[in-house]
Amino acid sequence: MSQFFQIHPETPQQRLIRGAVEIIRQGGVVIYPTDSCYAFGCQIGDKKAVERIRRIRSLDDKHNFTLMCRDLSEMSDYAQIDNIAYRFIKGLTPGPYTFVLPAMKVVPKRLLHPKRKTIGVRMPDNAIALALLDALGEPILSSTMILPGDEFPMIDPYDMRDTVGHQVDLIIDGGYCGLEPTTVIELLDETPEVVRRGKGADELVL
Numbered sequence: 001m002s003q004f005f006q007i008h009p010e011t012p013q014q015r016l017i018r019g020a021v022e023i024i025r026q027g028g029v030v031i032y033p034t035d036s037c038y039a040f041g042c043q044i045g046d047k048k049a050v051e052r053i054r055r056i057r058s059l060d061d062k063h064n065f066t067l068m069c070r071d072l073s074e075m076s077d078y079a080q081i082d083n084i085a086y087r088f089i090k091g092l093t094p095g096p097y098t099f100v101l102p103a104m105k106v107v108p109k110r111l112l113h114p115k116r117k118t119i120g121v122r123m124p125d126n127a128i129a130l131a132l133l134d135a136l137g138e139p140i141l142s143s144t145m146i147l148p149g150d151e152f153p154m155i156d157p158y159d160m161r162d163t164v165g166h167q168v169d170l171i172i173d174g175g176y177c178g179l180e181p182t183t184v185i186e187l188l189d190e191t192p193e194v195v196r197r198g199k200g201a202d203e204l205v206l
Contacts, residue, residue, distance in 0.1 A: 002164075002170055020132060028170060029052050036124075036182045067107075070134060099122060
């Protein structure tokens with residue numbers, strides 16, 4: 001059974017944050033809150049942890065994982081961000097937006113879209129997620145906490161513990177997040193394209 005941490009959504013307890021990061025570094029799969037909905041997370045380079053997330057969500061190799069990043073500088077270490085994309089992203093971060101961009105070579109091939117070699121990156125507006133990122137010192141590989149056959153993400157950490165507690169290593173209860181996943185925006189040329197409307201889509205001006 002997974003561990004279960006109750007972390008304050010505005011002032012995260014650093015002792016628990018450090019414990020969560022240690023679980024991630026040891027190859028764990030965690031469920032944690034973001035500014036859109038809860039997400040699965042693991043370390044970027046951990047192949048076994050990534051495959052565990054694929055199995056839990058029944059994902060194929062065409063699924064675009066997201067790298068949860070601390071800031072724009074860290075995003076640019078993993079995705080190719082030109083000046084136009086930089087200005088666009090800067091105006092929307094931190095926030096509930098995922099940006100699909102050409103990946104840098106440092107990103108493991110197994111995480112990329114097999115044909116387009118793209119990766120999703122984003123910076124969350126959530127104190128717990130940002131505290132985890134600061135303590136880890138690198139992006140968290142993430143995927144929405146939605147299970148096969150479900151229309152919406154799970155929102156209750158206690159339900160998550162009952163449902164997938166035997167499949168993950170840690171569930172972080174950080175309070176209510178919501179049902180809407182991020183709005184996904186492709187930035188593969190000069191014209192941004194919304195490929196999934198989610199949280200924040202109504203405020204978006206392209």
